[in-house]
Amino acid sequence: MYDTTKPYIGEILRLIRETWETPFVSVRDGLLHKKFSYPDCQPEVDGIGTKGIFHWQKRSFEFAVEDALAMGLNDIILRRAVTYGILPHVFLPEDDHPAFLEIAACFVRECRKRDIAILNGESAVHNNMRGMEISLTVLGFVPAYKENRFRMGDILIGIWSNGLHSNGFSKVRELFGEEWREEFTAPTAIYSELLLDLNLSYDIHGLAHITGGAFTKLKRILPSDADALIIQNHKLDPHLIFHEIFLRGVRDEEMYVTFNCGVGFVISTNLNEASACVSRIQAQGYKADIIGRIVRGKGRVLIGSKFSGKEVEF
């Protein structure tokens, strides 16, 4: 709960109240009135992790907010849910009022665009911490439940990432030390609107957000008698920063378990729909390609590495 004795909190509360009336909910008198009759999905909570060290250094608060939203919205979309509310818990290493205010304003702007209510929040000063963190809880509802699972014969479609996104930053810091690159603060792509749209138009079977655990995430939604094959020569080439990380001695396996390597999101459809689906994604301004398929096998993910050319197996 926002501590209203802090002087800037009144301003933050004024800002977030601008999000309290949406097509989906209305927040009044401490109650959350829902205007939908669909079931809630299991909520999600996630953070931006140690990427927050770079965001704090560079004061790239707008990108930090995008990262936090992306982690939440890209996860909840796996349940085919429409996000109606969030709760951000912002940690800064000092009581920096302009920073807290700017972060709140960014959240309000991004949420108003998407009809998301900022239901509550907390700003915390952690002087025992280097860098910032944003923990974000995301609430959504599910208009139509559908299992998230790859099916035999499915075509895998990849959607290009925006770079490192918000994962693997412990490894990045191990390799680059105190060095900063522009790529370290670039925000994570938010795929949720795109995927809500695709889900209405195509029979999407499986969805995977390539974050922590990266391509091993495909295993979660893979039938035990199937393998997921990812070909080497698809068009979603890893950004230069990934090649540089590889060249600093990270092996293929670690690359594909730690980083998105250019593929931010993977979905599957049947063969008939795959090309149309790729075109639709591209028409919405995202780079996408067919990156593989689901074949008979034994629950493995097999990837033709874009780095060495070798096959990686999980």
Next chain:
Amino acid sequence: MYDTTKPYIGEILRLIRETWETPFVSVRDGLLHKKFSYPDCQPEVDGIGTKGIFHWQKRSFEFAVEDALAMGLNDIILRRAVTYGILPHVFLPEDDHPAFLEIAACFVRECRKRDIAILNGESAVHNNMRGMEISLTVLGFVPAYKENRFRMGDILIGIWSNGLHSNGFSKVRELFGEEWREEFTAPTAIYSELLLDLNLSYDIHGLAHITGGAFTKLKRILPSDADALIIQNHKLDPHLIFHEIFLRGVRDEEMYVTFNCGVGFVISTNLNEASACVSRIQAQGYKADIIGRIVRGKGRVLIGSKFSGKEVEF
């Protein structure tokens, strides 16, 4: 979202699934099925703050979990809400599997006692942080809405705190440096069950959880033409640690704006019910006393300091 590539997460997921069927909700297939028809309250999010430095040092994880739950449950009860679900985001400074597991087990035990579902969660390693943190989102429903506001002539009832609770730790660390006292890891009292019961039996007008901002929190629910008077000679004497903090040079005003000074929660009732209400609280094993009243005034909180005897005004 829990990253299932971490080896201990399977065990954590197994544990939290034990909380997915309660009298209030059922979590299945990524959906949150609600068994109640009351409106949701505005959710809350809060953390244990820099008290987590001491919890990590002493590995007092059980108390850290109680602190996190107390911050959430004692806040949401201000809306007279029944908590049905939580989402913990646990930050540790290293990837300490036994610690993550113990924390999850503590949450499960405390939640099962209270029919609370652990709807999801996240475990994060922050090697840029000294100490641990738990951010907790709390969801509840409101069986019967009632405004939270003091009324003219109300009697203020205080409920004793368990010591420092989870606030004022920046000040504590400023005064005590690296020193540790048993009081620094003692858990925050959880008042939610007590207050749900009181709310059913008595006409409770105002409720205030004395945490960040301490006694200034009374101002939020005080009519502008009234003052809240807190007498000096009530029975809820500050714990020794508060006197020691005062003796280290913290002035009365700062004591009452930073610390609970022995009073963890304040409620108000009309004069007729106050004594019976105090007896009921005591019968449930909590120390309580009448600590003041609401009189005509101008929106001030006036406190007879237990430290110097002087009057403190907010």
